[in-house]
Amino acid sequence: MLYSQVALFIVLTIMLVFLVKYQEKTVLVFSITMLICYLLGWYSKDDLIKNASNSGLATLVFLMLIAVALAKTSILQKLKRLLFGKNERKTLIRIIGISAISSAILNNTAVSAVLINAIKSTKLYFPSRLLLPMSFATIMGGTLTLIGTSTNLIVNSMYISEGHEGFNFFTFTPIGLVVALLGCLVLYFTSLFLPKIKSDNTKDKGYFIEVELQAGSKLEDLSVSGAGIRHLDGLTLKTIIRKDGKRIAQIRATTVLKSEDKLIFVGDISKISILSQIKDLTLHAMSKGFDNVELVEVIVKETSPLRGKSIKAINFPRNFYATVVGIKKAENSLESEINDVKVKAGDMLILATRKSTSNNKKFGKNFYLIDEDVELHNILSGWREKLTVIGFILMVGYAVITGESLFNTSFLLLALLLITGCLSLSEIRNSLPIKIWMIVTSSLCIASSMENTGLAKVIVNFSADYLQNLEPYVIFAGIFILTMLLTELITNNAAVAIMFPVASNLAQGVGIDSFPIIIGIAFAASASFLTPYGYQTNLMVFNATSYRWRDFIVVGVPVSIVYIATCILLIPIVYPFN
Template sequence: MVVPPVTTGTLVVFALIAVALVLFVTEVVPSDFTAIGVLVALAVLEPYTGVPAADAIAGFASPATVTILAMYILSEGVQQTGIVERLGVYLARLTGGDETRLLAATIGTTGLSAGIVNNTPVVAVFIPMVTGLAERARISPSKLLLPLSYAAMLGGTLTLIGTATNLLASDFAREIPGRGPIGMFEFTPLGVLVFIVGAAYLLTVGRRLTPERVPPLAALTEEFAVDRHLVRFGVPEDSALVGRGVDAFHEELDAQGADADLLQVERDGEGFHAQSSDQTLAAGDVLTFRATARTADRLLDQYGLSQPRAGDVSDDDLVTDASTVAEAVVLPDSALVGETPASAELDVRYDTTVLAVQRGDDLLRDAVETVELRAGDTLLLHATPAGVDHLQARGDVSVTHVPEGELDLLEPDADEADVAPLSAKTPVAVGIVAVVVGLAALGVVPIVIAALGGVVAMVVTGCLAPADAYDAVSWNIVFLLAGVLPLGVAMQRTGGAAVVAGLLVESAHVLPIIAVLGLFYVLTGLFANVITPVASVVLMSPIAIDTATRVDADPFAFLLAVTFAASAAFMTPIGYQTNLMVYGPGGYRFTDYVRVGGPLQLLLAVVVTLAIPAFFGL
């Protein structure tokens, strides 16, 4: 079969894809804005791309985009009932501190939850719970957090609403002659097989490959290695700080541009949180600072303070009735992304000081107030409990570890109703989601209509406030979806999909059809690890359908290979947002994802490639 000629329009679209790929990988521009830029470029270059303005923005009205938006809101409605936290209590009871049972329960609970509820909030809730369970069992949380993320991804293959990529694939299925969108449970048998194989791997081979990066019961100050940046000064009677207000001292430090923060004032055995205190400093006070060694020496001389005691500041010293330390991950759609702690005014608005930033393998402890925050950054915070709660309630961070608090959930004699209370609306919210799934599964109404109806029901019944419904949506994902969808249209109209399909069809001359199917799985999986699963589905789905048609295979089988491969971005922390969320709390390195996720991705490539013909034909 001859490869179609490459037209000018095809080259323009390929060039746009190449630029988009570079931007997706480097993240010079946020992925959602890259996608919108692609949308604009396609419309501006309509004579070459064949995508007029109306078609360029059609992604915002796509059933997949609207359904995903609605599912975020439905997930938030369920989340606010407290039912996920209650699952955590039962999980603690079930495991009893045994590592094997804890790992199995984590994988099972997370995976099954992710089949119905958006997996990002599930993982956000489970990270602190699993960390607490690991502490109680005296095992490294690193042994559990990566399997937690992988289980959420595997669980997304169980139902149509499990992931955004499934819903996108359902849109592409409409383009296959003779069939409509994918049914709610149409590929569930294959999803169950994938989940079982993945879970078995994580409990055996994966368990041995997963490293212990964070020592069991490690203090946060030790984990972030900030001991050299935390110092305590005494205030003698002749110190220049005697009689000075804490607020005035803060302002003076800021005016000097000092790389230092006053964290705590201790007086007569009682600790005061400096950011929220209106105390006047007095002789005999003990001050705790975050400061570099050079700045500490300068403050010591400048204000006539007494010599600090080296190495005596720990979590215990920083946790008082008025303050705490906490580990928190910056979420992908957080308002903090692109801001610095200073520009976000964390100290003023939330009584919060950032002590250190973990970014991949890098640990940033100097001039942290000027560090531009990114999604996935893990922050060590010193704050009031209310400040931490406020940041989490806004959806800016997911608090993954607090030295005190989460272990209360694990006490054997604790009452579930006290540590994880359920909302009075729990039956209503769960019932609404069940009705949405049931209506879509039975084909009574399309999934997009069922989901939107569920959103209305959530608000009308009081399960969710309108403001919370809007806040629940990850708008960056919505814009990413709407922006990349026109790329698939352009690939088809310019013949780009046919060109790539023609090249792949040539492989069918030397490879059996099932091997070509496996090739699509591998290629899509590799793309998903670097350019997000959503973009990989948009790029590969039209090519897969075209290729299958040309080699007389079932296009739906090839579309399923792309769909399942997009949910298998195990090899990089940037492949899927839950991978990014556990990166810092687990203390992982980039290579850990390759070591643990690589064999899993290869295993599933074989399993899915062989199972698709068995379940659906080829």
């Protein structure tokens, strides 16, 4: 048994290292760990079936699919019309309020995708003073309800798997409301320290655009200065990739152009027509036969199966009837030609496509469309919209009043939405949270392995022997901060999946109720205000404007301090340890 405990500890340590190193491969890392544990006999087939099909996990799936239907209503579109007030400060209050409230019931990345375009396009105020507060507000708004963020649902499903009653819809609300109010108050003042960048200086900047120098061109053998293409209006030649693959990153005035060079420009995508007017330069899109079409701007979804694949491997012309004109990445660098660039969640793409094809289902599965002309194509209307909204309100109200499990009410509402056409089978298939289901199932199987090998008991005994004299408050604060730090290193869902079994066993060893600690884990996993990469909405606004890391620190540190202090002080009061 001792050997199994040591071996499992080593496996889990390696898993954590790989989660930190390969954040894009979270599901794969968890799945391989689950498989190793099964092959080594640390949990049984019955454990696997039980963990993969518990009612908490089913509730998670039902609620996330219902959220898809809610996102199809015109709620956000109507709220978007209320964004702008008489001055910047009143506008900020509106944006923060709308973002937080919307994120309580809708996916916060979907909320951000809809609001980003309206905010960054405004000529009235500085978008840079509004976008980052919007992102932080959606994060805090997600803590208001059970379905506000996937981490809340994951914690709920894992809590149910231990034999407890699940959370109700408003379990998180007392703490979340105070956290959101105080956090948004801090945002109101710290936003004054954000840079004043006009919309003309934020919109469409930082895109990488590829053109090719045609063979036999008159520009061949000229220097970039002599050809007059080193600095264009709004565009700068950043990189040259030779026909043999040689990459020239340091462009000098004397750098000579060669036949079939691929030229990578960076700058304002709206100036792309300048490149198309230069004779013998062929845009990447035109080389694929996609001239004379419209350009749409999209953001790669965090759930897209395209993540980690190159532009060439994705084959946009075949799969989306489109081609990539420009790409904008958070790291603001491009190491290869566009075809070889690997797509990440949060990347912004400019696609040359036909309007009819930009409305297809594949787009909805992989991208947030932030182009004004195409964002309304999938909106519910009439009685279907009313049915979705009223049905959701009744589901929540019935569960709260009667204490009925959300499993039953969410299942009935989902079935009703499917029967009435508010959701289609293809939408359900495309929106199934398979990755979250795999992470939770893997985590539960790992927890079973810890139980069966005795590693869980080791943690319980350790806490009983060495932590017994510590105040429960100290243990709670330690787990909260550890979860928060882990969230900055790996994904928030992975942090919850790892910390839940550890926290549960620690609480058991010390002899206190695990509930407040579990609630703390959920809030800690949503506390990502310090970097652009810690949370999807942060990455989206980072790409959408000209923010620097310093801006996240200036605004994020005060918000984080208030968030942490409020949670650590308030959670044990609302949900005592005994």
